[in-house]
Amino acid sequence: MKRALITGITGQDGSYLAEFLLEKGYEVHGIKRRASSFNTERVDHIYQSPHAGSKRFQLHYGDLTDTSNLTRIIQEVQPDEVYNLGAQSHVAVSFESPEYTADVDGLGTLRLLEAIRFLGLEQKTRFYQASTSELFGLVQEIPQKESTPFYPRSPYACAKLYAYWITVNYRESYGMYACNGILFNHESPRRGETFVTRKITRGMANIAQGLEPCLYLGNMDALRDWGHAKDYVRMQWMMLQQETADDFVIATGQQITVREFVKMSAAEAGLEVEFSGEGIDEIATVTGVTDHERAPEVSVGDVIVRVDPRYFRPAEVETLLGDPTKAKDKLGWECEITVEEMCAEMVANDLEQARCHALLKLHGHSVSFAVE
Ligand code: NDP
Ligand code: GDR
Numbered sequence: 001m002k003r004a005l006i007t008g009i010t011g012q013d014g015s016y017l018a019e020f021l022l023e024k025g026y027e028v029h030g031i032k033r034r035a036s037s038f039n040t041e042r043v044d045h046i047y048q049s050p051h052a053g054s055k056r057f058q059l060h061y062g063d064l065t066d067t068s069n070l071t072r073i074i075q076e077v078q079p080d081e082v083y084n085l086g087a088q089s090h091v092a093v094s095f096e097s098p099e100y101t102a103d104v105d106g107l108g109t110l111r112l113l114e115a116i117r118f119l120g121l122e123q124k125t126r127f128y129q130a131s132t133s134e135l136f137g138l139v140q141e142i143p144q145k146e147s148t149p150f151y152p153r154s155p156y157a158c159a160k161l162y163a164y165w166i167t168v169n170y171r172e173s174y175g176m177y178a179c180n181g182i183l184f185n186h187e188s189p190r191r192g193e194t195f196v197t198r199k200i201t202r203g204m205a206n207i208a209q210g211l212e213p214c215l216y217l218g219n220m221d222a223l224r225d226w227g228h229a230k231d232y233v234r235m236q237w238m239m240l241q242q243e244t245a246d247d248f249v250i251a252t253g254q255q256i257t258v259r260e261f262v263k264m265s266a267a268e269a270g271l272e273v274e275f276s277g278e279g280i281d282e283i284a285t286v287t288g289v290t291d292h293e294r295a296p297e298v299s300v301g302d303v304i305v306r307v308d309p310r311y312f313r314p315a316e317v318e319t320l321l322g323d324p325t326k327a328k329d330k331l332g333w334e335c336e337i338t339v340e341e342m343c344a345e346m347v348a349n350d351l352e353q354a355r356c357h358a359l360l361k362l363h364g365h366s367v368s369f370a371v372e
Contacts (some may be wrong), residue, residue, distance in 0.1 A: 003027045005079035007064060007086030007112070012190045013130070014085045015042035017233040022046060022057060024237070031062040031070075031086065038127035042190050046184045062113035062241025064108030071115040078121070081240050083128045084112055087160075090194060091134060094156035095314050102159045102228040109163035113170045113330045122176045126240045129167040131180040133225070133251070134158050143323040146182065146249050153315045156178055168247070178321065183237055184322040185250035187342060188229040194372045197226060198346065200262055204269040205350035207304050210297025210357040212371070218258040220275075220282065223319040227252045228337035228345075235333050242331070249323020252335045262305055264340065268347035273304065280307045294351060 002309025004021050009016040021028050032040060040047065048054040060077075060228045062069045064086050074082070081357070087105045088094060094101040109129060136144045137153035143338040152158045164180050171178040184328025191198035196217070203215035227250075235250050256264075259275060262284060275283040284305035291293050298304070333353045361367045 001025060001027050001078045003077060004081045004083065005074065006030045006083045007062075007075050007108075008130070009059065009085070009090070010042055011085060011232040012188060012192065012229050013186075013236075014083075014189070016229050017083060017085065017236060018057065019046060019236070020233050020237060027056050029058050029060060029079065030061045030072075031073060031344070033063055034061055035185055054353065064104045064111065067115070069110045070111050071118065074112070074115045074121070075119055076122045079125055081126045081128070082112060082116065083130075084109055084163075087130065088156070091154045091156045091317075092311070092313055094154050094159070098155035102241055103153050104163075105159035106162035106166075107180055110166050111279065113166060113176070115169070116176070117174055122170075122174050123253075125176075126175060126245070127162055127170075128176040128236055128240055128241070129178065129180045130164055130236075131156070131164045131182045131247070133182060133184040133249075133250050134197060135161055135164060135182065136320060137317050140317060141144060142227060142319070143251075143253065143321040144249065145191060145323040146247055146326055153317050154313070157317075162284065171245055172188045173295055177240070179239045179245045180247040181232075181239055182247065182249045183232055183321075184227065184249075184320060186227045186229045186232040187346065190229065191346070191347050194256055195199040196345075197261060198239065199372075200258075200265045200349075201268075201343065201346040202350045202353075204265045204271070204304075205264075205347060205354040206357075208269040208271065208298060209354040210370075211357055211361070211367070213302075216306055216308035216311070217258065217262075218308065218313070219316055219318075220257065220262070220307070222258050222316065223255045224258070224267035224322070225251045225253070225320055225322045226261070226339050226342070227335050228342045229358055231335045231337055234329070234346075235324075235327060238333060239329050246330070248327045248331070249324055249339065250327055250333070251324045253322060253324060254318065254339065256339065261339075261343065264343045265347050266304075268344050269303070269351065272287075275305075280305050280309055317352065
């Protein structure tokens, strides 16, 4: 039985990857952070109680800033594969906490690689690094592929640039099987609520159910190449099954704006919207309610999206579009889920939650939820 260790197992990708590897027959170990309340919601459905005697899924307390902790876990687990998905992964937050982001996302990667080497596991343990399309930042070429020059535009991207190169360096210096997946944005119903797609699908669902009047967004012109996390974690595993380690761009090859994603999500929530105004005065107004069951609380003429400059970034990545040809040709990877299908799944999931909240409210319970 192969043994995998996943950092960031409590995150979006970590949870899908854990499911995927368990289905493949792996023993899966994950690193979770200590928090003041439970933070394992995304993996609770696959958690197996140690009292039941199963060891196929195990969580260890740890942190990417803690060298001795990482070294001990790797020594105990003796993994065949390490997937480094843990990160302070929010680009906007990285401008607020640049040093912490560099420590976790940059040095955290070095700590793992060095622990593998220090423990003499460099010929046994294969290493996957969660690299990112944010490396391309101020794009030098459209679409972006493996040979496109990097130009990071945030503390997050700068930290990930270090992580990218230290992964390449350990491969070249010590013959380690270490790869970078340069993944473009990927989303799902498990996406964190403050990333723009989930913020939009959740916002549309809450508005449709009368829980929130309006959604506030930043740059709606931003163009992204959005895929589904399930397709992307399959590729993370595929990258570690090759004869030689290599780096791959993973993307759909299609891009849309944030504004188009709003329209798509609104339609899934039973609403037609029209955008008007420019810059910080841009708004989206409801022009039709196509599904009164989904959107019982919305009327034509309601303004449901406005711009809040708080969400603008000090330096923005305006456009990202990936070319996944190498992954298709060398690994036979194909993206199976379209952005429309993904959006429909996300809105359906968020509508379900919004309906529960609306029902509680209807019966006199106070309902509160975080919005950022
Ligand atoms: P998430 O933000 O959903 O998950 C991040 C994970 O990292 C969480 O489990 C989080 O723990 C954990 N983490 C954060 N800080 C630390 C730390 N100091 N020590 C240990 N673990 C920590 O990210 P995604 O699942 O979306 O992304 C996975 C990886 O892929 C990240 O590295 C991200 O930067 C990268 N990436 C993501 C893309 C995307 O579009 N989703 C695209 C390209 C790259 P907790 O749950 O406790 O917060
Ligand atoms: P990104 O994702 O920065 O691409 O990083 P995010 O969803 O945060 O932003 C995408 C684009 O939408 C614009 N935007 C907003 N973003 C947020 N979060 N909130 C808003 O209200 C809002 N309004 C407009 C942003 O300015 C941006 O242009 C994600 C993360 O998962 C990274 O970890 C990963 O490396 C990259 O994708 C690829």
